[in-house]
Every structure is written in C-alpha cells, then in structure tokens.
Amino acid sequence: xxxxxxxVLLVASIFTHNIALxxxxxxxxxxxxxxxxxxxxxxxxSIIFVVTLTAVINWPIYWKILVPAHxxxxxxxxxxxxxxxxxxxxxxxxxxFFPPLQSSFGIFLPLITVNCIVLAVSLFMVLRKYSFIxxxxxxxxxxxxxxxxxxxxAAIKEKLLLVSDIPEGLRGSGITMIVAGLMAxxxxxxxxxxxxx
Amino acid sequence: MAIDKNxxxxxxxxxxxxxxxxxxxxxxIFCMILGICSSLAITNRMDNAxxxxxxxxxxxxxxxxxxxxxxNVIPSRVRMLAxxxxxxxFVICVDRFLKAYFPPISEAMGPYVGLIITNCxxxxxxxxxxxxxxxxxxxLDGIGSGLGYSFMLILMAFIREPLGFGTFFGHRVMPAxxxxxxxxxxxxxxxxxxxxxxxxxxxxxxxxxx
Numbered sequence: 001x002x003x004x005x006x007x008v009l010l011v012a013s014i015f016t017h018n019i020a021l022x023x024x025x026x027x028x029x030x031x032x033x034x035x036x037x038x039x040x041x042x043x044x045x046s047i048i049f050v051v052t053l054t055a056v057i058n059w060p061i062y063w064k065i066l067v068p069a070h071x072x073x074x075x076x077x078x079x080x081x082x083x084x085x086x087x088x089x090x091x092x093x094x095x096x097f098f099p100p101l102q103s104s105f106g107i108f109l110p111l112i113t114v115n116c117i118v119l120a121v122s123l124f125m126v127l128r129k130y131s132f133i134x135x136x137x138x139x140x141x142x143x144x145x146x147x148x149x150x151x152x153x154a155a156i157k158e159k160l161l162l163v164s165d166i167p168e169g170l171r172g173s174g175i176t177m178i179v180a181g182l183m184a185x186x187x188x189x190x191x192x193x194x195x196x197x
Numbered sequence: 198m199a200i201d202k203n204x205x206x207x208x209x210x211x212x213x214x215x216x217x218x219x220x221x222x223x224x225x226i227f228c229m230i231l232g233i234c235s236s237l238a239i240t241n242r243m244d245n246a247x248x249x250x251x252x253x254x255x256x257x258x259x260x261x262x263x264x265x266x267x268x269n270v271i272p273s274r275v276r277m278l279a280x281x282x283x284x285x286x287f288v289i290c291v292d293r294f295l296k297a298y299f300p301p302i303s304e305a306m307g308p309y310v311g312l313i314i315t316n317c318x319x320x321x322x323x324x325x326x327x328x329x330x331x332x333x334x335x336x337l338d339g340i341g342s343g344l345g346y347s348f349m350l351i352l353m354a355f356i357r358e359p360l361g362f363g364t365f366f367g368h369r370v371m372p373a374x375x376x377x378x379x380x381x382x383x384x385x386x387x388x389x390x391x392x393x394x395x396x397x398x399x400x401x402x403x404x405x406x407x
Contacts, residue, residue, distance in 0.1 A: 024237040024388075028233070080281050080285050081281075118315075124308055170399070178388070181392060184388055
C-alpha cells in the first residue's frame with residue numbers, strides 16, 4: 001500500500017497535482033462548457049459527486065473481487081461499466097425524487113460518463129495502490145481540483161469577452177489553450193509545497 | 198500536392214474516400230480538439246506519441262468494425278454503453294500488448310493507455326459513422342481517423358521532444374550548448390504549443406473554407 005498521508009493527498013491533488021492542469025485530463029468539457037460561470041460551477045459540483053462516488057464503488061470491486069479472482073485484466077471493462085451504470089442510476093434518482101435539481105445538475109450527468117477524469121481517478125487509484133481512505137481523499141481532491149480549474153477558466157473567459165481584442169484565428173479553443181497554459185504555469189508554483197512519490 | 202492529384206484520380210472508389218476522410222478531409226483542428234483529453238500529456242516523447250497513435254488507430258479500426266457488425270443488434274437506448282464495452286475490450290488488448298513487448302513505453306504512458314477508452318475520437322467515429330455504415334467502410338474510416346489523430350500527436354511530439362529534452366526518439370540531436378526548454382516537457386508547454394498550432398491551422402483553413 002501507498003504510505004502517503006491521506007490529508008497530504010487531498011491537498012496535493014487539488015493544487016500541486018491538479019488533474020486538469022498537471023495531468024491534462026478532462027479537457028473536452030473544460031474547453032466546451034467553460035463559457036459561463038454558472039454552468040461551469042454546476043458541472044464542477046456534478047463531477048465532484050460522481051468521481052467520489054465511482055471511486056468509492058470501484059475500490060472494493062477491484063481489491064475485494066477482481067484481485068482475489070485474478071481477473072485484473074478486465075478491470076477497464078468493469079470500471080467503465082460501473083461508471084456508466086452509476087451515472088445512469090443517479091440520473092434516474094434525480095429525475096424521480098429531486099426534480100428541482102434536474103435543471104442545475106441533471107443535464108450534466110450524461111456528459112460525465114465520457115469525461116476522462118472519472119476513469120482516470122479509478123486507474124490512478126489502482127496504479128498507485130491507494131488504501132480506501134486514501135482513495136476517498138484522492139478522489140475528492142482530484143475532482144475538487146478539476147472543479148476549481150473549470151470555474152477559474154470560466155471566470156477568465158467571461159472577462160476575456162469584455163476585451164475581445166483577440167486575433168481572429170486564436171478565438172475559441174485557441175485562446176482557451178493559451179489561458180490553460182498560463183493557469184498551469186501558475187499552478188506549477190505550488191509544486192514546492194508537497195512532492196508525491 | 199501529389200496526394201491531392203491521387204485523390205482526384207481514385208475518388209470514384211468509395212473505399213479510398215472512407216480511408217482518407219479522417220486523414221485529409223477531416224479538419225485537423227477538429228481532430229486536435231476531440232482527442233486532447235488523453236494525449237497532450239504523452240506527446241513529450243516521440244516514441245510515446247508513436248505508440249499512442251498506433252494504439253488509437255488499432256482501437257478505432259477494430260472498434261468501428263465491431264460496432265458496425267453489431268449495428269442491427271445494439272438497442273439504441275444503451276448504445277453508448279455498448280460502444281464503451283467494445284472499445285474497452287480493444288484497449289485492454291493494446292494495454293496487454295504494450296506491457297508484454299514494450300514495458301518501458303507502457304510504464305511511461307501509465308494510465309493514459311487505459312484512457313484511450315474515453316478518447317472522444319473513438320466514440321465519435323462509432324456514433325458518427327460505424328453505426329450507420331457497413332463493416333468494411335467503417336474499418337477503413339477507423340484506420341483513417343486513427344492515422345489523422347496519430348499525425349497530430351507526432352506533430353506535437355516533433356516540436357516538444359527536440360526542444361524540451363534535446364533528443365529525437367531518444368537520440369541526442371541538439372548541439373551541446375543547447376539549453377533544454379523544460380517548460381515544453383510539462384503541461385504548460387503542451388497547452389501553449391497546442392494553442393499556437395490551433396492558431397496556425399485556423400488561419401490556414403479559414404481561407405480555404407471561405
């Protein structure tokens with residue numbers, strides 16, 4: 001098992017090892033959905049919920065069922081099915097019991113199945129041999145870090161619209177990349193705080 | 198522009214069209230944006246980019262083939278889950294193959310091999326082409342879009358490895374006085390480079406589309 005303190009892991013996965021800005025994952029929604037602050041924060045909250053939930057479900061499935069059965073080879077398949085099923089289930093529950101949440105939360109759920117970071121958290125969890133507590137902290141931190149990135153990105157893009165003096169060819173995804181680069185550069189400033197592994 | 202001439206000559210043959218659609222006709226900007234989720238991080242080395250490109254091409258080709266063969270059986274409500282299961286199967290093959298024959302590359306790519314599953318290009322080709330077309334054409338279309346994507350990866354690595362590490366495919370190419378641009382090997386450099394590429398491509402293709 002990995003010896004890292006779970007609290008260190010929580011902070012590290014938000015700041016020093018931010019999944020969007022250091023590992024470059026979950027970029028599709030970061031580019032497409034970051035147009036306004038409200039949508040971005042809704043997406044961020046949904047991600048926090050789904051990522052933590054799926055990691056918590058996938059951990060016992062991998063270590064208590066797949067490893068004893070020597071069936072690690074199909075772990076990708078199992079993870080992706082668990083993620084898709086969880087998202088589908090969540091969608092149904094929200095639709096049935098919490099209709100007011102539907103407009104702010106439910107619309108993002110189908111998009112989350114194909115978000116890289118949900119699968120990435122499960123894969124990293126296996127690769128680095130995290131314990132259950134570490135997995136909870138890591139998944140919470142990672143998704144919160146991603147939510148932070150998308151909210152910051154949306155805020156910057158809203159301000160950019162006011163400037164609107166961007167070269168023709170750089171508008172849209174091009175300028176988003178440059179902004180992401182600057183943000184990633186700023187986040188490398190955190191790197192001195194904690195070193196993982 | 199030999200490719201263009203060739204294309205005109207054989208454009209009657211549908212299979213060639215299916216194959217080249219992903220490589221030439223599909224806008225490279227589109228290709229870059231769709232596939233970046235799991236690929237920016239590994240393009241700092243040429244051999245990683247190469248392995249990733251081949252892996253993705255294999256998965257798109259055979260994934261599209263299987264989706265197309267099963268297109269009349271897959272119920273439309275659960276088709277996303279069906280695509281993902283099919284794609285995941287081929288990704289497992291790629292992962293095992295790399296682990297067995299190229300352990301250093303497999304180590305360097307880590308979880309990014311598994312993340313081919315959530316690469317939007319694979320889902321995009323399954324939903325956009327394979328579900329509506331026959332197996333042979335879907336297979337070619339898969340190879341074509343896989344190659345187009347590989348080309349983008351190699352384009353990124355082609356700048357990042359020589360400037361960032363001073364090497365090319367692991368061999369030193371830069372002169373001794375060359376100071377490595379470390380920023381290009383980490384995330385910010387990848388973002389900046391992609392931004393610049395997008396700028397260049399958009400400027401070029403803007404003129405053509407007008």
